[in-house]
Amino acid sequence: MTMRTPEELSNLIKGLIEEYTPEVKMVDFGIVFQVGDGIARIYGLDRVMSGELLEFEDGTLGIALNLEANNVGAVLLGDGLKITEGSRVRCTGKIAEIPVGEGYLGRVVDSLARPVDGKGAIAPNETRAIESPAPGIIARRSVYEPLATGLVAVDAMIPIGRGQRELIIGDRQTGKTAIAVDTILNQKGKGVVCVYVAIGQKASSVAQVLNTLKERGALDYTIIVMANANEPSTLQYLAPYTGATLAEYFMYTGRATLTIYDDLSKQAQAYREMSLLLRRPPGREAFPGDVFYLHSRLLERAAKLSNALGEGSMTALPVVETQEGDVSAYIPTNVISITDGQIFLSADLFNSGIRPAINVGISVSRVGSAAQPKAMKKVAGSLKLSLAQFAELEAFSQFSSDLDQATQNQLARGSRLREILKQAQNSPLSVEDQVASIYAGTNGFLDSLKVDQVRPFLSGLRNYLAQNTAQYGEIVRKTLDFTPEAEGLLKTAIQEYLEDFKSQNVSA
Structure with missing residues (x-):
């Protein structure tokens, strides 16, 4: 080891001092003054952005949704049981984002893309914002390739194309999920990546779907995103956006994807719960005024991309539950107006033994025969x-x-x-x-x-x-x-x- 002379040491220190550039990093902190029901009200976050991720003292994350004059209303992405009045909250400077990648195929994840199937961590390829803008008209091309469901009634008379949004609507227990699962099973060997989003469902129902996919070898090309009925309404509200984000990764790498949102009625109810707790003014059926935007910004992300962008596609099959066949209720009419057609399931047909219980008379595909093979036409x-x-x-x-x-x-x-x-x-x-x-x-x-x-x-x-x-x-x-x-x-x-x-x- 060589000994340095005092002159050499002083020159070294001088050089380091000259190279040093001071860095000022500002972090915004706030104080929780009210917490409960999955909502926290925070004082002091003057520079927070709408939709920004917040980090609480106990490590819980939240999203700033209400930016009011004196405080910020945030929803918690967890139970938040350790958050108390006086807890400190830090701005992260980031909008909510999740990891995405090839490793998610065949896995079951929660609303923040964290694995919940006990198979260990997932190595991501990159991260993507949960809320990303939908492709514009220049980035799209018209739907022309069929996405076969394997159901005679659908493929013959209500054909679905890659990049289309086709609503599955009907009362409870009429076979809506069965149509969605059959469509996933029919994509085997066709190079279509499927994302099944279960929102506010019983864990046993999701387990049943998981077993069906596993038994028939369909889990290898499927990702399941689940926010069960006992999870906070924030996670139920985020689950469809997480599903769309995972599918978008594959769509922008030039592949065909299929996303199923089962179901958007429960997402709207979770969003209504959040909004009412945040004291936003209620509108029709007590839903907030932006509930249409909730679904339109999600479903507009489904697209058939242009040749320049690799011709990937995202086909969306949203599911909506009706009460007593009433399609004129608020959420059903909203989603019908956003989608490119609907498959209407009737309880009367189901009970009379016609299964799948598709009412061919009032079901429609607005893409029509453009997405149908010549043989079927x-x-x-x-x-x-x-x-x-x-x-x-x-x-x-x-x-x-x-x-x-x-x-x-x-x-x-x-x-x-x-x-x-x-x-x-x-x-x-x-x-x-x-x-x-x-x-x-x-x-x-x-x-x-x-x-x-x-x-x-x-x-x-x-x-x-x-x-x-x-x-x-x-x-x-x-x-x-x-x-x-x-x-x-x-x-x-x-x-x-x-x-x-x-x-x-x-x-x-």
């Missing part, structure tokens, strides 16, 4: 009209006993077409299987069967096609078109299997 064109005419005739025929033969035939055809739309839960169908079912129905091949034989016949037909006429499926999958060759193969297969099916049932 060709066979499903007459299906919606036939079903509408059947519903009208069915209502009329209840009052009349003697019907002419043409009407009887139309009623018989309609009842068989309705059987095609019935589908078991967690069993989405490929495009070629859906096309085969609809073609068999609309071309009269099912007319000679009894109504209760239609579903067993279609199930057997799918197996028959897979085993004996694999070429038909290959043509439809590759071209997404119902070519004359594919039609010829399908027609022959249906006729052959129909004879087999009838002979089996006669012998039975």
